[in-house]
Amino acid sequence: MFKQASWDEPVIFSRGRKGRRGHIPPKAEQEIRQALGDLNSLLPKNMQRTSRPRLPELSEVEVMRHFLRLSEMNYGVDSGLYPLGSCTMKYNPKINELLASLPSLNMLNPYQDESTVQGILEILYRLERWLAEITGTHEVCLQPAAGAHGELLGTLLMRAHHKLNGDYEKRSEIIVPDSAHGTNPASAAMAGFNVVVVPSDDDGCVSLGALKAAVSERTAGLMLTNPNTLGIFEKNIDEIARIVHEAGGLLYYDGANLNPLLCKARPGDMGFDIVHINIHKTFSTPHGGGGPGAGPVGVTEELAKFLPIPRIGFNGTRYCLDYDKPHSIGKIRGFYGNIAVLLRAYAYILSLGNEGLKEVAEVSVLNANYLMKKLQGAKGLTLPYNSVRPRKHECVFSAKLLKSETGVSALNIAKRLLDFGLHAPTIYFPLIVEEALMIEPTETFEKEELDRFTENMHKICEEAYTTPETVLQAPHNTAVSKLDEVKASHPRTMALSWRMHLKKNAQKT
Amino acid sequence: MQEIGIKSIDELYADISQKYRLKKPLNLPHALSEFEVKRHVEALLSKNKTCNDIPVFLGAGCWPHYVPAVVREIVQRSELVTSYTPYQPEISQGMLQALFEYQSMICELTDMDIVNCSMYDWASALGEAARMATRITGRKEILIPKLIHPERAVTLQVYAEPAGIVTEKLVYDKENGQINTDDLKGKISNKTAAVYIENPSYLGFIEEQVKEISREAHAHGALFIVGVDPTSLGILKPPGEYDADIVIGEAQPLGNFMNFGGPLLGIFACRDDMNIIRQMPGRIIGMTTTQDSSKHGFCMTLQTREQHIRREKATSNICSNEALCAVASAVHMALLGPEGFRELGETIMYKANYAMQRISKISRVKAPIFNSTHFKEFTVNFDEAGQSVEEVNKKLLQNQIHGGKNISEEFPEFGETALFCVTEIHSKNEIERLAEALTGILEGKSDVQASKLG
Numbered sequence A: 001m002f003k004q005a006s007w008d009e010p011v012i013f014s015r016g017r018k019g020r021r022g023h024i025p026p027k028a029e030q031e032i033r034q035a036l037g038d039l040n041s042l043l044p045k046n047m048q049r050t051s052r053p054r055l056p057e058l059s060e061v062e063v064m065r066h067f068l069r070l071s072e073m074n075y076g077v078d079s080g081l082y083p084l085g086s087c088t089m090k091y092n093p094k095i096n097e098l099l100a101s102l103p104s105l106n107m108l109n110p111y112q113d114e115s116t117v118q119g120i121l122e123i124l125y126r127l128e129r130w131l132a133e134i135t136g137t138h139e140v141c142l143q144p145a146a147g148a149h150g151e152l153l154g155t156l157l158m159r160a161h162h163k164l165n166g167d168y169e170k171r172s173e174i175i176v177p178d179s180a181h182g183t184n185p186a187s188a189a190m191a192g193f194n195v196v197v198v199p200s201d202d203d204g205c206v207s208l209g210a211l212k213a214a215v216s217e218r219t220a221g222l223m224l225t226n227p228n229t230l231g232i233f234e235k236n237i238d239e240i241a242r243i244v245h246e247a248g249g250l251l252y253y254d255g256a257n258l259n260p261l262l263c264k265a266r267p268g269d270m271g272f273d274i275v276h277i278n279i280h281k282t283f284s285t286p287h288g289g290g291g292p293g294a295g296p297v298g299v300t301e302e303l304a305k306f307l308p309i310p311r312i313g314f315n316g317t318r319y320c321l322d323y324d325k326p327h328s329i330g331k332i333r334g335f336y337g338n339i340a341v342l343l344r345a346y347a348y349i350l351s352l353g354n355e356g357l358k359e360v361a362e363v364s365v366l367n368a369n370y371l372m373k374k375l376q377g378a379k380g381l382t383l384p385y386n387s388v389r390p391r392k393h394e395c396v397f398s399a400k401l402l403k404s405e406t407g408v409s410a411l412n413i414a415k416r417l418l419d420f421g422l423h424a425p426t427i428y429f430p431l432i433v434e435e436a437l438m439i440e441p442t443e444t445f446e447k448e449e450l451d452r453f454t455e456n457m458h459k460i461c462e463e464a465y466t467t468p469e470t471v472l473q474a475p476h477n478t479a480v481s482k483l484d485e486v487k488a489s490h491p492r493t494m495a496l497s498w499r500m501h502l503k504k505n506a507q508k509t
Numbered sequence B: 001m002q003e004i005g006i007k008s009i010d011e012l013y014a015d016i017s018q019k020y021r022l023k024k025p026l027n028l029p030h031a032l033s034e035f036e037v038k039r040h041v042e043a044l045l046s047k048n049k050t051c052n053d054i055p056v057f058l059g060a061g062c063w064p065h066y067v068p069a070v071v072r073e074i075v076q077r078s079e080l081v082t083s084y085t086p087y088q089p090e091i092s093q094g095m096l097q098a099l100f101e102y103q104s105m106i107c108e109l110t111d112m113d114i115v116n117c118s119m120y121d122w123a124s125a126l127g128e129a130a131r132m133a134t135r136i137t138g139r140k141e142i143l144i145p146k147l148i149h150p151e152r153a154v155t156l157q158v159y160a161e162p163a164g165i166v167t168e169k170l171v172y173d174k175e176n177g178q179i180n181t182d183d184l185k186g187k188i189s190n191k192t193a194a195v196y197i198e199n200p201s202y203l204g205f206i207e208e209q210v211k212e213i214s215r216e217a218h219a220h221g222a223l224f225i226v227g228v229d230p231t232s233l234g235i236l237k238p239p240g241e242y243d244a245d246i247v248i249g250e251a252q253p254l255g256n257f258m259n260f261g262g263p264l265l266g267i268f269a270c271r272d273d274m275n276i277i278r279q280m281p282g283r284i285i286g287m288t289t290t291q292d293s294s295k296h297g298f299c300m301t302l303q304t305r306e307q308h309i310r311r312e313k314a315t316s317n318i319c320s321n322e323a324l325c326a327v328a329s330a331v332h333m334a335l336l337g338p339e340g341f342r343e344l345g346e347t348i349m350y351k352a353n354y355a356m357q358r359i360s361k362i363s364r365v366k367a368p369i370f371n372s373t374h375f376k377e378f379t380v381n382f383d384e385a386g387q388s389v390e391e392v393n394k395k396l397l398q399n400q401i402h403g404g405k406n407i408s409e410e411f412p413e414f415g416e417t418a419l420f421c422v423t424e425i426h427s428k429n430e431i432e433r434l435a436e437a438l439t440g441i442l443e444g445k446s447d448v449q450a451s452k453l454g
């Protein structure tokens, strides 16, 4: 039986005692202090901090214990199955962590002389080439910090492309399917476009009729996830690319679901002009509870001139950072990218090679279809959209029937799964499936762990009909029972920081 | 495969047209064993020279600081490292509480009320802050200092332009680099969405007219945005005390290595004002209770601002962020406490100012170019010595020392000028070595120190 640690660990501000110290930074040498005298004579009076920051005061061991206890109240891929659809929660090889903690990487400043950073530049340069090869694009830029950041870059590239062609003013629309992730429309809007939504057909694919009706001389491009967020490969990708290109638009590939295509098929070959990759999904770098990730972007030869500066160059003997790119859109962040994350991806590709990556793709698809098969027939669950077509890396079930018959919702199922030491699938996404349960097992997990998941899913569906209260009141075995999320966002009770919490408490009394 | 009823995995790919199915292996490296991967990557990385090998006097937005051992220990805990965004809060309390504590401690440092649980970095946080200010005020102009980090200025431009935001630069006082408040008064109007300053500035000096700039911004109904380096906030007045509305900055120095410029950790803070909070980008963790009110707990809040719910009307597209870096910062801040922050600030300021004074004594060298108080970075000008930064840095490197960042192209008006950075990791010895090497180089004896390699 699973029982998560449940420490009664207070917020760190309530720990410790005045005067305790956890870490003592080095002091300036005596001679330096003497030479300069009192610092207050250096600092202008009006800029001195007069009140101490109200930070907690703890000993080193208290800090260690506090955060160790917190970590014990968390669940990761290393704890067990984490079938969070669209998030590709695969195992993060430990060798990559080890390499990313080498001082020969950690201690590098981005502005160092090129002669002192040849090693890291070589790694990044090669990684760009490998990612271009894997995605079937011409050039890859490593700068974006995450998938959504890559999307922003991609939509800015569309903007730059249409601007150069002189029809940016006219091309004000980006099309996204109704199954798209929220970042797609949000990124398009950030880049200044209006968003046009096209519906999916009965097969869960982009409706060609609707797409034809949506494109026009206002179309800047289409953003597409393929396989889409239902785990279904867009059967008409050929036709989609033709429609968009003929309308003068660009085709954008949201790479969140690249895992099942690794070394099997390439977005570039399907006509995609811009491709982002979620390194923290497909290339096994850890999600870290929400980041850091990396979202490199690959583009066609025609679009390469717009990529952010600097580009990594190589003249046959030396690597360099090239800022001389007159058509570049500029920069979307400081420096060159989330390098420590990218290094892990480099090691991952090197560990697997073409055959290994292909196997990753295949096993991820096999696992997803196995789960799909095993879950079909679970009482109250249905598989919307073409239920015979194989899925790729993930499948999406609906708990709509279950909810109407028992009152148990996708949310309740998710919470109940936690009780068995399993993470929940993604729920309520994609939006086109009511009571959605989006399940992505990845290639990581062995049959026994997958079976444990499906068995418990069946059990929960049974419970929904026999003892619904057990499911409705779940979770029971996690660090805390079900949380009041409404209270957390209500202006009267909202406490977004410790000081806000103290203020609200003071008002109450 | 038996269970699914297939004979080959390729059957599961049958719906992908043959013309897209790869027939040949891609041009990728051959798979290596774990040991070989390790040896290969180590060999490549060992071609680098780091600030562990030679003293490096570079910062400029990504700074060398000591990361305490406890920080490393915590951010290697696999329950934290291998978890996703805490969508299921009941099983993710550890991450959520740590992030809430990060937010809360940054609040205390900056004297602000609300902090999101991270942006990608300072530069993108600036872009988001500008967009947020225009949403709040309905205005489209942002005033920024001329002496801004060029990478931040470009990023801001790229983020702002699609939203129709125009940025204008405020000139500085030639003598001390401070923002010219007459210029501010001339440029500010009821079209100004926000005035942005950095403290310490890109060139390392402290902007002192904060109250006046703040007053000027607010008098015109504009927001006041301040960018900070948090290592200064143990000794420097926090922006909340001079009425900043939005505070951004770079928290990489708190618990995170430089890693050649990433990952970084963008700070984003604001005041307790619902009109402002509703426009915040990014995730915010809040404190709540269990539904039966028996226990406190944490979860993501105000998600109706975010892309997964609001889609194209979201306050930002940000999804994955820099959460684990924020945890590192939380641990570092908890270790330092108020006293540690004061000491850290003092040490940095002592060492940097000592280095500055020491270099300024070298003949025909001007350090700094502005007569203001400097925190951890300062400018050094070689015009009088008749040498370019490039030449000087090259010779320094021959002496196994890495000089400051060459800013001659970014700011041609300063001539041959470099931006040096000194933190708590630089010893007095290294500072002396730098000063002696510079003396030798500028007097044409560049190999003086070559024999003393450490």
Ligand SMILES: Cc1ncc(COP(=O)(O)O)c(C=O)c1O
Residues within 6 Å of the ligand: A086, A087, A146, A147, A148, A149, A181, A183, A184, A225, A229, A254, A256, A257, A278, A293, A295, B318, B319, B320
């Ligand atoms: C389909 C899809 N697109 C885009 C994103 C955004 O990626 P990131 O979180 O790296 O910004 C996600 C992440 O959840 C996703 O699932």
